[in-house]
Amino acid sequence: MLVHLHVRNFAVVRQLDVDFKQGMTAITGETGAGKSIALDALGLCLGDRADSDTIRPGAEKAEVIASFQLVTAGPADAWLKSQELSDEAEPDHCVLRRVITREGRSKAWINGCPVNVTQLKQLAPLLVNIHGQHEHQLLTKPEHQLELLDAYARHADLLNEVSEAYRQWYSLRKEQKQALQQQEERQARAQLIRYQVEELDQFALQEGEYEELEQLHKKLSNSSALQEDSQFAVNALFEGEHNNAYGLVQAAVQRLEQQLDNDPELEPAVKMLREASVQIEEAARELRHYSDAIELDEAELVNAEKRVTQAVQLARKHQIEPTALPGLHKQLTSELAELDAAADALANSDEAVQAAAKHYRKCAAKLSTQRQKAAQELSEQISHSMRELNMPHGRFVIAVDHQAEAPATRLGTDNVQFQVTTNPGQPLQSLARVASGGELSRISLAVQVIAAAQMTTPTLMFDEVDVGVSGATAATVGKLLRQLGQQNQVICVTHLPQVAAQAHQQLRVDKTTDGEHTETQMVTLDHDNRVIELARLLGGDRITDTTKANAKELLANAS
Incomplete structure (x- = not known):
């Protein structure tokens, strides 16, 4: 899990040091304060594109250092050992460092060892999974729907098997095609x-x-x-x-x-x-x-x-x-x-290609069976979450259409479509065609939370994924995220008091200016300051005894 983040001269941050804990952490603050700055900085440390425009005005370079506590023998620990990047002094810790200069140059280190951006990107998904505020837009794309279903099913071995079968079939077909093209010349x-x-x-x-x-x-x-x-x-x-x-x-x-x-x-x-x-x-x-x-x-x-x-x-x-x-x-x-042997091989190539095709179709069918099983389970869970998120008649179905003779791909031959109905009597239709903006946002949140629960990534970050949600639904969202925080570290940027109140700890982002310079800070809130911050979220800048009482009630209900 993420235990510490150090940011210096990044965007509007002069210097920031934040400690993170297990469970659910909420990050709140006024609009425009830079609540997502920590996620952006962490993204840089995880291999995001380095842009010199993100360096604080007046500074020559920006630096981000992220410290993680590792799960012994977990995926990240195994990767570090395979790359010989483990810290021998503290094998259960991992420190990522990224520096970008005004000239646009970028340098990266893992546990003090220089690495390239590709290595950061390989390690990143083993440490952190970030869900952005525009995730619901991706949810309507077929390729993303398939990716989510496969992530939930956790059948990487089957995906690899299909990919390898596809590679073998494609290679044989390519060789056969080249042989046919060269046949006249060879003859x-x-x-x-x-x-x-x-x-x-x-x-x-x-x-x-x-x-x-x-x-x-x-x-x-x-x-x-x-x-x-x-x-x-x-x-x-x-x-x-x-x-x-x-x-x-x-x-x-x-x-x-x-x-x-x-x-x-x-x-x-x-x-x-x-x-x-x-x-x-x-x-x-x-x-x-x-x-x-x-x-x-x-x-x-x-x-x-x-x-x-x-x-x-x-x-x-x-x-x-x-x-x-x-x-x-x-x-x-x-x-x-050799020419005679090539002619014989071409004559026999049909048999080899057909055998490879048969093997691929068999692997793709096996993968499809697993997807259909996972789709039924995930559909039921998302339907249940939709009803909790104030869509009482909501029904979610993941349709897996296995097309046995469809053109082969590395991901099999399934056509996966997320279908939904939110009103009685309304037939199931494509998610993009049926759901309104608010409904899509809530469905997306349900999908992300449920899918994230299946992931082995220890840290999950949600960047304002609760946009379009309010009232009792917001409270349910907070409960879902808190429940997820029981088994993963959850860091959530939110503007909803009902969500923030459910967090085990809360950070507030403040932006100050002296007229010439702007600076963003992030502070950990104790109980009393959490009450004040939640009261601000409830009532705006005018904090009253009523909003403070409501804030205390939210905290009491969460705990």
Whole structure:
């Protein structure tokens, strides 16, 4: 709950410090005194738009600090812990601070940690729920009616389930639509690739094969020269009749061996010549085998030449090197498989979309059943409150029309309408068409009070929601708000003495001026001052013994 509010240089407030307590608190004051200033300042602290025009004239910045006492393990406590913003020293407290400057800049803190406005807005509904004086205007809007019903039903899990089912269905339909739009392009691409893959399949060039074909073609094309030159080498090295290399080396070895006794230093040279002789003989033997093995195979040459030519032609068609053909073959085969898979997926997408649609409709129907149950309960409670609020023949019905085949939305397919009748024999009609201004105000108040009772938000604020209400009806309004204050902290800005008297505590807003400057203050009233303030509300500025007596009676009846 809200325990303290500090406001400095905000609108007509120079500095304001107010303590709040549990139960119902009434804020009263003369017209124009700024009774809603605390709610406006708190709204700034909760993430409302920062406007430099709200800074008090002459000041450079405005500051609002709101202190709350948390419910242990409650939603606000859980959120703070999830964001690592809890105050370790006082884990059951939360302090919000907002500063706006004349330049229009805004800064915010939660428990001393800098935060952005989005974080303030996420935390705000977990701490405070503010009902404005124009709430009855929203009550006629279908989207607000649906929101109120869902808030009363407290079925966030079902709403999330429907929203997720809608997201899945929408995603599948979007994918299917995109696939259909791309289908013609994919088919043309698949047809081209299929032809190319079939051509490459038929050629079936393996990795590294082109390099081998080139080498084979070169060898076969030059087989005569290879045989001739290898035979020449054999003769030059070993088999020639005159002066072959082997014979010359052997002659040199023989002559040098005869000189070893004369000079042993020749031994290394002789040794190398002996080894050379052996190498020459082995080389000649290898060349002889090579020469004998060479055969000119015209068929193999033609085949090799043909595959090389085909490889070059295919590579030129695809604008790549012949050696890259096997890689291209793999790439195109893989792309064709993906295109075929996409075509299969599109063929099967109808089944997936229909399954998602069926799941969504099932979730929406389940949500609708819960709404209808909650609508019946809420309708009965509001009808009862209407009779208490001086509409003895009032009947309120929340019609939930479940349209099974209606266009899907994240909130289901229900058409929710608040219907009312206030006179005997009058049929139920749309709230906006039937209710007068005063009736609408009272119905709105009944709806807000009952809906608020279902909320987990610890602090509820009502800003002059009792406009258009008077007399015995006003007393009933006060009792409803006091009853609500038994389980929630209720802060109510009001101009009605019957409502203010029901409060557990009362604050008065005063506006003073010295002719040049205007200032608003808020003071907590004791019993005697409450009597005076209630007497003013009853009789205007002229406070008499009669109005004071009436004020005392109102307080006595409330307590």
